[in-house]
Amino acid sequence: SPPRRIAVIRGDGIGPELVDSAVEVLSAVADREGLELHFSTEPGGAATYRETGHAMPPEALDRLRTEYDATLKGPVGLPEVRKADGTEAGLLGGVLRLGLDTYANVRPIRLLPGVRTPVRFEPGQIDYVIVRENTEGLYLSRGAGVGNERAAADQLMVTREGCERIVRFAFELARTRSGAPADGRRRVTCVDKSNVLRSFAFFRRVYDEVAADYPDIERDYRYSDAAAHDLVADPAHFDVIVTENFLGDLLSDLGAATVGGLGMCPSANIGRASAYFEPIHGSAPGIAGQDRANPTSQVLSSAMLLDHLGEHSAAERIRRAVAAAYAEGAVEIDERGQPTCGTRGVTRAVVERL
Amino acid sequence: SPPRRIAVIRGDGIGPELVDSAVEVLSAVADREGLELHFSTEPGGAATYRETGHAMPPEALDRLRTEYDATLKGPVGLPEVRKADGTEAGLLGGVLRLGLDTYANVRPIRLLPGVRTPVRFEPGQIDYVIVRENTEGLYLSRGAGVGNERAAADQLMVTREGCERIVRFAFELARTRSGAPADGRRRVTCVDKSNVLRSFAFFRRVYDEVAADYPDIERDYRYSDAAAHDLVADPAHFDVIVTENFLGDLLSDLGAATVGGLGMCPSANIGRASAYFEPIHGSAPGIAGQDRANPTSQVLSSAMLLDHLGEHSAAERIRRAVAAAYAEGAVEIDERGQPTCGTRGVTRAVVERL
Ligand SMILES: CC(C)[C@H](C(=O)O)[C@@H](O)C(=O)O
Ligand SMILES: CC(C)[C@H](C(=O)O)[C@@H](O)C(=O)O
Numbered sequence: 001s002p003p004r005r006i007a008v009i010r011g012d013g014i015g016p017e018l019v020d021s022a023v024e025v026l027s028a029v030a031d032r033e034g035l036e037l038h039f040s041t042e043p044g045g046a047a048t049y050r051e052t053g054h055a056m057p058p059e060a061l062d063r064l065r066t067e068y069d070a071t072l073k074g075p076v077g078l079p080e081v082r083k084a085d086g087t088e089a090g091l092l093g094g095v096l097r098l099g100l101d102t103y104a105n106v107r108p109i110r111l112l113p114g115v116r117t118p119v120r121f122e123p124g125q126i127d128y129v130i131v132r133e134n135t136e137g138l139y140l141s142r143g144a145g146v147g148n149e150r151a152a153a154d155q156l157m158v159t160r161e162g163c164e165r166i167v168r169f170a171f172e173l174a175r176t177r178s179g180a181p182a183d184g185r186r187r188v189t190c191v192d193k194s195n196v197l198r199s200f201a202f203f204r205r206v207y208d209e210v211a212a213d214y215p216d217i218e219r220d221y222r223y224s225d226a227a228a229h230d231l232v233a234d235p236a237h238f239d240v241i242v243t244e245n246f247l248g249d250l251l252s253d254l255g256a257a258t259v260g261g262l263g264m265c266p267s268a269n270i271g272r273a274s275a276y277f278e279p280i281h282g283s284a285p286g287i288a289g290q291d292r293a294n295p296t297s298q299v300l301s302s303a304m305l306l307d308h309l310g311e312h313s314a315a316e317r318i319r320r321a322v323a324a325a326y327a328e329g330a331v332e333i334d335e336r337g338q339p340t341c342g343t344r345g346v347t348r349a350v351v352e353r354l
Numbered sequence: 355s356p357p358r359r360i361a362v363i364r365g366d367g368i369g370p371e372l373v374d375s376a377v378e379v380l381s382a383v384a385d386r387e388g389l390e391l392h393f394s395t396e397p398g399g400a401a402t403y404r405e406t407g408h409a410m411p412p413e414a415l416d417r418l419r420t421e422y423d424a425t426l427k428g429p430v431g432l433p434e435v436r437k438a439d440g441t442e443a444g445l446l447g448g449v450l451r452l453g454l455d456t457y458a459n460v461r462p463i464r465l466l467p468g469v470r471t472p473v474r475f476e477p478g479q480i481d482y483v484i485v486r487e488n489t490e491g492l493y494l495s496r497g498a499g500v501g502n503e504r505a506a507a508d509q510l511m512v513t514r515e516g517c518e519r520i521v522r523f524a525f526e527l528a529r530t531r532s533g534a535p536a537d538g539r540r541r542v543t544c545v546d547k548s549n550v551l552r553s554f555a556f557f558r559r560v561y562d563e564v565a566a567d568y569p570d571i572e573r574d575y576r577y578s579d580a581a582a583h584d585l586v587a588d589p590a591h592f593d594v595i596v597t598e599n600f601l602g603d604l605l606s607d608l609g610a611a612t613v614g615g616l617g618m619c620p621s622a623n624i625g626r627a628s629a630y631f632e633p634i635h636g637s638a639p640g641i642a643g644q645d646r647a648n649p650t651s652q653v654l655s656s657a658m659l660l661d662h663l664g665e666h667s668a669a670e671r672i673r674r675a676v677a678a679a680y681a682e683g684a685v686e687i688d689e690r691g692q693p694t695c696g697t698r699g700v701t702r703a704v705v706e707r708l
Binding site for chain 1: 431440445496500505511548558578582611
């Protein structure tokens with residue numbers, strides 16, 4: 001396969017150590033699979049914002065758009081770096097998701113053997129993907145909310161184009177993804193609050209229109225409250241979930257809790273021309289630089305990056321190595337979500353099993 | 355104690371049979387405690403909407419405001435009864451919550467002994483209350499969203515007054531409620547997405563201002579995604595949760611899943627001058643009239659009604675009887691959330707233990 005250029009945003013807090021871990025795993029798998037991967041660091045995050053006034057310098061965003069095949073991103077953000085309206089600066093989500101128009105935020109939720117979970121389900125009973133719309137919904141208000149001393153407001157807006165492309169993405173994914181729900185039936189669950197809100201009723205209408213093009217995939221509906229319930233009570237039901245931005249954010253953390261925590265959960269942000277890959281958790285500055293963070297989400301995000309480049313065998317190799325490390329007990333996660341063998345210990349355990 | 359007038363909205367679907375069950379329990383407890391309760395039926399719900407064009411006739415709403423001490427409400431709504439914008443008609447939430455200005459939606463989440471749950475926690479580890487703001491937030495848009503064929507939007511608006519009164523309600527509840535988190539420390543957790551959205555940053559700012567009046571109660575914060583995670587992974591942490599309307603809707607169903615389902619979860623809607631009490635689940639028309647629905651949520655809602663009237667000993671009596679019925683195995687809930695002894699069987703089991 002051709003040489004690949006990969007941008008690396010190291011991020012804030014635990015970001016750099018996680019990204020180091022993932023790059024080490026990527027380099028090792030590239031060796032074994034004969035891939036040529038070239039990594040270059042690009043700036044971005046809360047520290048960058050503090051230094052430059054931009055979460056990402058505009059030239060760097062341009063380079064991400066034009067010079068790379070994909071971007072690996074660490075978690076970003078520092079709680080003390082805030083804007084005047086009280087929201088956090090330097091989170092990069094607004095810049096990257098809108099700037100690269102990566103409209104599909106893909107979040108697989110999968111319980112691995114050997115992983116401790118607070119729910120009474122087995123591996124194989126939790127294996128679904130949340131497709132979170134990434135460019136509109138309630139997040140469209142990010143940085144654009146209004147307010148004074150007496151009230152504040154944000155808007156949840158969905159467009160026909162935005163709904164169509166995300167629903168189509170979800171149905172295509174249901175056709176092609178390797179996992180499946182316990183009953184083996186392919187389905188796309190539309191999650192919304194269409195019984196109460198007009199924007200969500202619109203979302204569901206567009207879902208129905210697009211679904212008509214996929215008679216082979218089961219249509220399925222949940223109001224957002226019922227979805228939250230069922231992700232805990234009956235996760236085996238789900239295959240692909242498609243939902244609005246704010247709901248997708250919340251439901252993916254909920255799903256993460258059922259598979260051992262945020263440290264287990266990778267994600268892909270995918271657009272027509274660009275894509276980037278990141279853990280779904282934050283930068284945990286409190287434990288930064290102490291070799292305590294779990295790099296699994298970052299490593300699994302790098303597997304999604306390889307999938308995106310068409311390198312499925314290399315991607316599978318990483319996923320198998322991660323699964324083996326947990327199944328064999330080489331990696332154990334304590335109650336705070338931290339690996340007892342340290343960040344570097346997890347990296348070693350995975351690399352050894354590639 | 356003085357005679358009490360209680361309005362009864364029987365509701366749609368399984369509503370009538372649940373309300374019958376709760377009224378039977380209330381009447382039995384009134385006998386034993388020497389209370390005088392007078393019940394009158396008032397119209398409301400999707401069937402009412404279909405007949406009259408109003409989810410509730412305006413005169414009935416007036417009566418609720420002026421002639422009763424409290425209202426017991428069954429679940430309402432029929433999926434086929436909809437407005438032109440696609441949202442459901444006849445859900446009554448808009449009419450009652452705004453019409454009676456019942457700004458505090460109080461939703462206790464408590465795991466009872468003998469109840470099957472999908473999470474690995476014991477009774478005593480899940481015992482918290484969600485205080486959902488009930489009159490603004492994203493639901494303020496209900497019926498007021500905008501849209502055409504290309505886009506649709508709703509607004510999430512919070513006001514200083516709305517935030518202040520709900521946060522104050524939550525802190526007062528933390529001082530007085532009987533349950534407590536496992537570590538015994540009183541806390542009010544503010545759940546929002548203030549890192550991204552200005553409205554939520556406003557909500558958190560007002561939370562901080564009000565919290566200053568309650569130095570005896572611990573301040574606590576969760577972003578909405580982290581809250582969804584922690585309600586599954588660490589429910590014992592929570593005592594009182596205060597949050598916006600839409601988030602409260604979702605998080606309470608999530609919490610319900612951890613304590614055996616929606617059928618276990620009562621709620622109170624409380625305002626300065628009015629209050630009504632209802633299960634947090636819907637009207638399940640598919641199983642209506644078949645003696646299959648679980649009336650526990652409705653029965654526990656009637657206990658909250660008694661608490662509101664100051665009849666704490668009668669309320670406790672109902673709660674103890676419900677807990678005993680489950681603990682002794684007299685009531686068992688199957689995988690669909692339905693009692694194996696039927697709706698009436700649950701009623702009998704509770705009445706026998708009063
Ligand atoms: C950090 C935060 C802004 C971000 C989001 O809400 O999108 C994160 O929670 C995520 O899920 O990627
Ligand atoms: C039926 C629905 C409109 C209602 C709500 O969303 O408020 C219900 O889910 C609830 O929680 O009371």
